[in-house]
Amino acid sequence: MLEKADQIFVLLLHWLVGFLPAGWQHGAGVVLCVATIVLLYPALFAIAVLLERKGLGRMQNRYGPNRVGLFGILQPVADGIKSLTKEDIVPYKADALVHFMAPLVLVVAVFMGFAVMPMGRNMVLVDMDASLLFFFAMGASTELSIFMAGWSSRNKYSLLGAMRAMAQMISYEVPLLLSSVVIVMMTGSLSLVKIVEAQNHYSWGLPHWYVFTPWGFAGFVMFVIASMAETNRSPFDLPEGESEIVAGYFTEYSGFKFALFFLGEYVGMFGISGLGATLFLGGWSAPFAFLSWVPSWIWFFAKVMAWICFFIWVRGTLPRLRQDQLMNFAWKFVLPMTLVNLMVAALWRFMGEGLLRWVVCSAIVVVVYAVMGRVEMRRGRLGPRSYRYAE
Amino acid sequence: MLGEGILKGLAETARNFAGSYVSRERLTTVQYPEERVAPIEAARVFPFLVYDGADWEAGLRCVACQICEKECPPKCIYIEKSKDKKPDYVGKLQIYPARFDIDVSVCMSCQICVEVCPFEAIKMDTEFELATDNRFGGLLHDRKQLAKSNEYFHTIHPTEASEVDARLAEEKAKVEAKAKAAAEAAAAKAAAGAAPAATPGDKPAGGGE
Numbered sequence: 057m058l059e060k061a062d063q064i065f066v067l068l069l070h071w072l073v074g075f076l077p078a079g080w081q082h083g084a085g086v087v088l089c090v091a092t093i094v095l096l097y098p099a100l101f102a103i104a105v106l107l108e109r110k111g112l113g114r115m116q117n118r119y120g121p122n123r124v125g126l127f128g129i130l131q132p133v134a135d136g137i138k139s140l141t142k143e144d145i146v147p148y149k150a151d152a153l154v155h156f157m158a159p160l161v162l163v164v165a166v167f168m169g170f171a172v173m174p175m176g177r178n179m180v181l182v183d184m185d186a187s188l189l190f191f192f193a194m195g196a197s198t199e200l201s202i203f204m205a206g207w208s209s210r211n212k213y214s215l216l217g218a219m220r221a222m223a224q225m226i227s228y229e230v231p232l233l234l235s236s237v238v239i240v241m242m243t244g245s246l247s248l249v250k251i252v253e254a255q256n257h258y259s260w261g262l263p264h265w266y267v268f269t270p271w272g273f274a275g276f277v278m279f280v281i282a283s284m285a286e287t288n289r290s291p292f293d294l295p296e297g298e299s300e301i302v303a304g305y306f307t308e309y310s311g312f313k314f315a316l317f318f319l320g321e322y323v324g325m326f327g328i329s330g331l332g333a334t335l336f337l338g339g340w341s342a343p344f345a346f347l348s349w350v351p352s353w354i355w356f357f358a359k360v361m362a363w364i365c366f367f368i369w370v371r372g373t374l375p376r377l378r379q380d381q382l383m384n385f386a387w388k389f390v391l392p393m394t395l396v397n398l399m400v401a402a403l404w405r406f407m408g409e410g411l412l413r414w415v416v417c418s419a420i421v422v423v424v425y426a427v428m429g430r431v432e433m434r435r436g437r438l439g440p441r442s443y444r445y446a447e
Numbered sequence: 448m449l450g451e452g453i454l455k456g457l458a459e460t461a462r463n464f465a466g467s468y469v470s471r472e473r474l475t476t477v478q479y480p481e482e483r484v485a486p487i488e489a490a491r492v493f494p495f496l497v498y499d500g501a502d503w504e505a506g507l508r509c510v511a512c513q514i515c516e517k518e519c520p521p522k523c524i525y526i527e528k529s530k531d532k533k534p535d536y537v538g539k540l541q542i543y544p545a546r547f548d549i550d551v552s553v554c555m556s557c558q559i560c561v562e563v564c565p566f567e568a569i570k571m572d573t574e575f576e577l578a579t580d581n582r583f584g585g586l587l588h589d590r591k592q593l594a595k596s597n598e599y600f601h602t603i604h605p606t607e608a609s610e611v612d613a614r615l616a617e618e619k620a621k622v623e624a625k626a627k628a629a630a631e632a633a634a635a636k637a638a639a640g641a642a643p644a645a646t647p648g649d650k651p652a653g654g655g656e
Contacts, residue, residue: 115460116468119476372464373456429449 102132217304221295252339329363418427491571514537
């Protein structure tokens with residue numbers, strides 16, 4: 057019975073395509089899976105937006121939306137209707153085709169990443185050998201759509217936002233990749249399915265998730281930071297800094313195109329959270345051995361939502377970085393840390409089993425972090441900054 | 448160590464998040480249509496015309512002198528003088544506004560009309576729910592909509608209304624005393640016999656200093 061609950065979507069798919077002639081079954085199955093993904097994530101997007109608005113409100117001692125429906129739960133529906141009924145304005149001088157294509161390219165690119173994401177046991181659309189690489193390739197192509205949006209709008213704020221987005225996303229792409237490379241080094245595979253399987257075993261009831269190792273934890277922290285920057289989340293939301301450049305690259309978008317950008321951003325967040333959960337938090341595996349009976353897909357989505365909640369929490373806490381702080385942080389702190397982490401992972405691999413490697417690897421990670429943090433803070437690159445003329 | 452501040456900040460927001468569910472004092476939001484804060488006395492939104500007594504038309508203090516119309520910076524006041532006259536609060540005959548319109552959408556709540564009015568006839572209201580679904584007629588308030596009683600003025604701006612009342616009473620007493628003195632003088636002169644009584648002309652009533 058529990059086995060069936062775990063595989064319910066897989067069985068449902070097989071049952072549904074069973075009605076079709078044999079030659080059509082594979083194609084119909086793929087179409088059905090894609091349709092499910094394309095419908096599921098916008099639904100999660102609605103939930104995440106509501107969570108974000110209510111959660112941020114509570115962090116600022118406000119109520120948040122509480123008018124539409126019971127406790128405001130229908131707020132996303134109202135938002136959706138609003139954005140659908142708004143006028144779609146294209147600037148007179150804009151490059152209309154590129155302006156139109158940009159949100160579509162973004163949404164397509166972010167949805168492509170889910171093709172290789174294992175969302176439960178046997179629940180992966182394409183089990184590719186290089187799925188991690190595929191995901192990063194798709195994630196990087198969102199930059200294209202952002203630049204398309206910024207350039208085609210013919211607006212200085214759009215262009216400034218797009219330039220900032222480029223600089224930021226390219227800078228943080230590097231630590232994002234390097235922090236995931238340790239996982240590949242340990243698993244010996246680029247396949248996300250294999251990466252989850254490698255973490256899905258337990259000793260004394262506790263899982264072997266990569267986050268519970270020194271190099272995994274360091275990689276996890278760096279991955280979280282880089283993923284926030286990749287998805288343009290606060291405190292790295294310079295490309296859309298409202299107080300500085302209106303709305304950044306989507307200043308000139310209104311109505312449903314704006315909603316598509318919004319959707320693309322959130323689905324991108326789900327994608328990167330799903331990837332992070334897969335790489336470091338054991339994907340769909342249960343956090344304790346005695347909870348393994350809970351269907352695997354519940355664990356996957358619970359981890360994604362927990363990750364989103366953490367993003368919201370950080371957004372409610374931290375102010376926006378300045379461009380030079382952002383760059384200093386990426387190139388002078390996160391990148392060296394990930395490089396050190398690669399060394400630590402290699403050391404871990406070749407030290408063999410035992411307590412010694414735990415002590416040595418943890419010590420290296422902590423010491424490097426502390427020393428680099430101190431040096432950077434003392435040089436004034438990180439931490440509070442004094443202004444020569446403004447004070 | 449690097450990152451300590453971030454952890455502290457996260458703890459603070461978490462405390463706010465949890466605390467907002469526990470203690471209601473944290474939530475400063477007033478849920479407007481259901482809950483309202485009492486309007487503060489110094490609040491001013493839109494002018495209204497004060498009237499004394501029960502009948503708004505008879506009791507309007509405005510004498511259609513058109514100073515406010517001329518002084519209004521965005522020119523949102525429109526006044527038409529009456530042909531006939533009616534007695535004001537001291538009993539002197541004055542003209543009155545046959546039309547007195549203020550456009551809500553133009554008024555900028557500057558209170559200059561109130562400051563220039565020598566008759567204490569126009570004051571600022573605290574009523575702020577002036578939205579309407581008719582953007583032409585609905586936003587143009589005529590003198591009937593603008594007329595509000597002196598009692599209402601006392602409820603919204605008690606201090607100012609008492610001062611105004613005291614001042615008007617003083618003026619009225621002065622005028623009455625003068626009239627009485629003039630009458631006495633006239634009577635004395637008439638008693639004395641000859642010359643025609645030189646009645647001192649009434650000063651404009653309530654010339655507020």
